[in-house]
Amino acid sequence: MQAQVEQWLKEGNVDIFIGYKNVDGHVIPHFFTNENIDEVKDLVVGQAHYSLEKIATKVAADHPDMKIGILLARNCNQQALHVLYVWNQLNSNQIQTIEAYEASSDPAFDLGQSEDTAPYKQKMGLVKSMVPKDVEAFDQQQRFSRWMYEFSKCIKCYGCRNICPVCFCKECSLEHKDLVRAGNLPPEIPVFHLVRAVHMAGRCIDCGLCEEACPADIPLRLLYRKVDEIVVDVFDYETGTSPDQSPFSVLGEKVVLELTPIDE
């Protein structure tokens, strides 16, 4: 891995490589360039994951011609990159990657999931280890009250949006004054969370970074997984692998889908 990066930098295949380095015991994102090429020997892969792809979009926005190398520490990094390519946030010709994960690594399992055993949360809310099927086992009223319990804890830190590798809109609906009023806590629920969920349809690659960043322990990933299920079932669109933009990029005149009740 280090030898490859060193070679790329020396030969000019990449101008900058985004990886990780251990700084005072914290493995944090680090930029490697020809100027600090002797640091390449310190390039490591850590347990904690940052969105290096999102960092790359910021570099690319300033310097569209810069050739960027990125370390992919998980399967979902690849998918995030794919989404950023199809939405023209990164140019695949400018990006080189090094994969440092096992092909079979499922992003669902290498996350440091926090303890989900708090009795009150189990009684009132939804725990992170649940899958959409588990939530559907509750009746509609329970489901609603459990989600509302979770949403009511939101402190509107915008961490879920800020950390998300595929959140890149210039104008964010979560800051639109008609949808989410400034200065209120919790934000308008469930609107705040559902707006984000709808916007993640066809974009979310299930990396789990939002859930990790949520100080209120809201099972965000579970919510977006449900949305993604619909995208797969109804539109046959696989986020992170399908070669085109999601069907939601087209604004139409007419609704062509049949309306179905929420509870079939």
Place this chain on the structure above:
Amino acid sequence: MDYKFVPSVCPYCGTGCGVLFEVIDGKLVGTLPNKTHPVNEGKLCIKGWNMHEFVNSFMRLKQPLVKTFGRFMKTEWDEAIKITADRFKEIIKKHGPDSIGVLVSAKITNEENYLAQKFARAVIGTNNVDHCARL
């Protein structure tokens, strides 16, 4: 080329969350939570997430201001400290040490808070020490 991540601590409140400042091409463009920091474990509140904004703010005070004849004048640190010390001396002489109070802060370190109370008790000679959380 100046591209780096600078580990730091959020100064907004006493929690002291660990952050990483994102420097892209010499410009501070973002703040990320430090995922392995024992205090916040990769989470931040809205203040922490937006720290780079106040660092870059044009309203930020970068040098001491001394109020003279009702107007704030820019000055150097040595000068500002000397003026403050002289005014303190005057006030203490006229009204006694208990006419001065020292307010410490959650946004500074334990050690700095210790120094501040030491300053109040040993230099000024008052027990009027309080904390910003009770303001």
